[in-house]
Amino acid sequence: MTRTAFFISDGTGITAETLGRSLLAQFENVDIRMVIKPYIDTVEKAEALVEIISAAASRDGEKPIIIDTVVDEDIRQIITAAPGFNIDIFSTFLKPLEEELGTHSTYSVGRTHAIGRDDVYMNRIDSVHFALDNDDGARTHQYDKADLILVGVSRCGKTPTSLYLALQFGIRAANYPFTEDDLDEDGSLRLPKALAPYRRKLFGLTIDPRRLAAIRTQRRPNSRYSSLDQCMQEVQQTEGLYRQLNIPFIDTTRFSIEEISTRMIAETGLTRRLP
Amino acid sequence: MTRTAFFISDGTGITAETLGRSLLAQFENVDIRMVIKPYIDTVEKAEALVEIISAAASRDGEKPIIIDTVVDEDIRQIITAAPGFNIDIFSTFLKPLEEELGTHSTYSVGRTHAIGRDDVYMNRIDSVHFALDNDDGARTHQYDKADLILVGVSRCGKTPTSLYLALQFGIRAANYPFTEDDLDEDGSLRLPKALAPYRRKLFGLTIDPRRLAAIRTQRRPNSRYSSLDQCMQEVQQTEGLYRQLNIPFIDTTRFSIEEISTRMIAETGLTRRLP
Numbered sequence: 001m002t003r004t005a006f007f008i009s010d011g012t013g014i015t016a017e018t019l020g021r022s023l024l025a026q027f028e029n030v031d032i033r034m035v036i037k038p039y040i041d042t043v044e045k046a047e048a049l050v051e052i053i054s055a056a057a058s059r060d061g062e063k064p065i066i067i068d069t070v071v072d073e074d075i076r077q078i079i080t081a082a083p084g085f086n087i088d089i090f091s092t093f094l095k096p097l098e099e100e101l102g103t104h105s106t107y108s109v110g111r112t113h114a115i116g117r118d119d120v121y122m123n124r125i126d127s128v129h130f131a132l133d134n135d136d137g138a139r140t141h142q143y144d145k146a147d148l149i150l151v152g153v154s155r156c157g158k159t160p161t162s163l164y165l166a167l168q169f170g171i172r173a174a175n176y177p178f179t180e181d182d183l184d185e186d187g188s189l190r191l192p193k194a195l196a197p198y199r200r201k202l203f204g205l206t207i208d209p210r211r212l213a214a215i216r217t218q219r220r221p222n223s224r225y226s227s228l229d230q231c232m233q234e235v236q237q238t239e240g241l242y243r244q245l246n247i248p249f250i251d252t253t254r255f256s257i258e259e260i261s262t263r264m265i266a267e268t269g270l271t272r273r274l275p
Numbered sequence: 276m277t278r279t280a281f282f283i284s285d286g287t288g289i290t291a292e293t294l295g296r297s298l299l300a301q302f303e304n305v306d307i308r309m310v311i312k313p314y315i316d317t318v319e320k321a322e323a324l325v326e327i328i329s330a331a332a333s334r335d336g337e338k339p340i341i342i343d344t345v346v347d348e349d350i351r352q353i354i355t356a357a358p359g360f361n362i363d364i365f366s367t368f369l370k371p372l373e374e375e376l377g378t379h380s381t382y383s384v385g386r387t388h389a390i391g392r393d394d395v396y397m398n399r400i401d402s403v404h405f406a407l408d409n410d411d412g413a414r415t416h417q418y419d420k421a422d423l424i425l426v427g428v429s430r431c432g433k434t435p436t437s438l439y440l441a442l443q444f445g446i447r448a449a450n451y452p453f454t455e456d457d458l459d460e461d462g463s464l465r466l467p468k469a470l471a472p473y474r475r476k477l478f479g480l481t482i483d484p485r486r487l488a489a490i491r492t493q494r495r496p497n498s499r500y501s502s503l504d505q506c507m508q509e510v511q512q513t514e515g516l517y518r519q520l521n522i523p524f525i526d527t528t529r530f531s532i533e534e535i536s537t538r539m540i541a542e543t544g545l546t547r548r549l550p
Contacts, residue, residue, distance in 0.1 A: 003376070012537040015297040022290040022344065023368055026380035036547075038537050065375070069297065085375045093298055093362055100340070100360045101278070105301035122490070124532070128435045132407075160403045163438050167532065215397070257399070257442065262287040262313050272311075 002031045004056040008049065008068035008079060013038030019089060020067040032065070040070060046078040053082040120170075123273050127166035134174035135159055140194035143174055147270055149198055150175040152205035153234040154225075155215050157252040157260065161205070164257045169265065170273030178238055189237040191245060203264055204242040204249030209235045211253050277306045279331040283324065283343035283354060288313030294364060295342040307340070315345060321353040328357040395445075398548050402441035402448075409449035410434055415469035418449055422545055424473055425450040427480035428509040429500075430490050432527040432535065436480070439532045444540065445548030453513055464512040466520060478539055479517040479524030484510045486528050 007016040013036050024032050056064045066084035070076045094105050150158045158175035165171040182192050209231040216226035224230050242249045250260050282291040299307050331339045341359035345351045369380050425433045433450035440446040457467050484506040491501035499505050517524045525535050
């Protein structure tokens with residue numbers, strides 16, 4: 001039996017969706033189809049949406065779950081009248097917060113990323129460009145400006161993590177891939193010269209060798225680069241280096257990009273630059 | 276008078292923070308200092324946090340606002356006992372949801388981005404690499420694989436938007452900057468040949484010329500590239516092209532990256548590939 005859940009907002013829908021997914025993730029044994037409906041900001045759009053909700057109710061034979069952050073009273077009334085089980089985030093929490101804070105709320109949507117905050121916007125964009133310019137060891141002369149330098153073998157998740165840190169938190173993260181060039185004559189991995197002055201900014205990533213081989217195979221099938229042997233050796237060498245030099249590190253096999261990024265911030269005590 | 280708000284979680288803290296910011300953004304006239312405390316997953320960490328909350332309460336002379344998504348009963352009890360005004364998201368909504376769904380929740384944290392869902396992870400990474408490979412018109416031969424092709428003048432926000440679409444929604448977005456090479460002999464902008472077969476994938480970005488000049492000045496001060504005249508001309512030409520060819524477009528001056536991205540999805544009806 002499938003039930004439908006609607007995440008409804010007059011803004012981006014990010015709050016309704018984030019909370020909705022967190023709540024529904026607690027019900028693993030219920031099959032839930034999620035429908036995201038942002039920018040429901042007119043009576044007409046709300047009325048059209050009620051039709052969709054009613055259709056889902058008939059099809060499922062059960063009331064859809066409705067999780068909304070709509071602020072406008074008229075629009076909210078229309079949605080509340082739809083045949084659903086309502087979780088109204090704002091009305092649940094804003095009233096008690098108003099009492100506690102001793103003031104009325106402005107009931108304004110989408111103020112979390114306020115318009116016109118040029119410094120925040122600029123910083124975010126700058127961080128993204130910093131991550132791109134300093135991706136994959138492309139440059140090493142800007143490491144003094146980096147908040148963090150991610151290190152690890154090729155394709156262990158450095159680039160997406162750097163970009164997420166930039167977009168979500170305004171953190172300037174460079175990243176440097178360990179390659180054969182970084183091996184000693186005796187075949188052991190040493191800390192590259194370019195990184196030596198910035199040891200306290202280093203954060204390591206590691207990955208299960210089997211997963212790494214699968215990812216690399218997509219890119220270059222049947223190569224030494226993607227062979228399990230090669231992947232195992234590289235992972236072993238990098239983890240050895242992390243331990244030897246006390247570089248904190250995270251296994252990206254086990255965590256999402258959100259988890260990797262927020263754990264890095266928690267562990268390093270880095271300050272977010274956003275918002 | 277400043278009040279402190281704590282966003283507390285035993286996971287990433289993303290849900291607590293997202294909801295907390297949305298709620299507190301409704302209180303513009305209250306000065307709120309926000310403190311994010313993810314990964315509070317042991318009794319020891321919770322007890323240490325209670326000390327911090329108590330200190331904030333003494334300093335502010337007011338109870339801190341506590342918004343939490345902690346699932347563990349023991350940890351939650353410790354936090355609830357701190358001198359704060361509690362907004363307990365899960366306990367507020369999970370009980371009624373359990374009744375409505377006729378089942379118990381698994382009360383598991385961080386299940387929104389489940390571990391081991393390799394296809395989701397791979398798709399996300401692939402989308403990021405697609406955005407990077409197809410950034411800034413670097414390549415044009417993969418446009419058949421793009422979900423979306425962002426167009427616009429240099430530095431109007433194409434790259435961060437493409438990356439956000441990839442990371443957050445698994446959408447493959449290429450981006451192409453209009454330059455002087457795309458001008459006709461008579462100086463008017465024409466649709467580049469590489470884009471012509473993909474008109475239905477195009478989404479335009481535009482920007483206030485003054486904002487554009489400010490952004491470009493940071494990069495290349497006192498150049499023609501960053502002059503207001505040049506920026507005004509480029510913006511006028513691109514908006515003209517959008518109107519002429521009916522290319523949907525968004526003004527990035529007015530919106531955050533989240534808003535731009537979610538509006539694009541809403542307008543194009545694109546399907547997210549995540550989660």
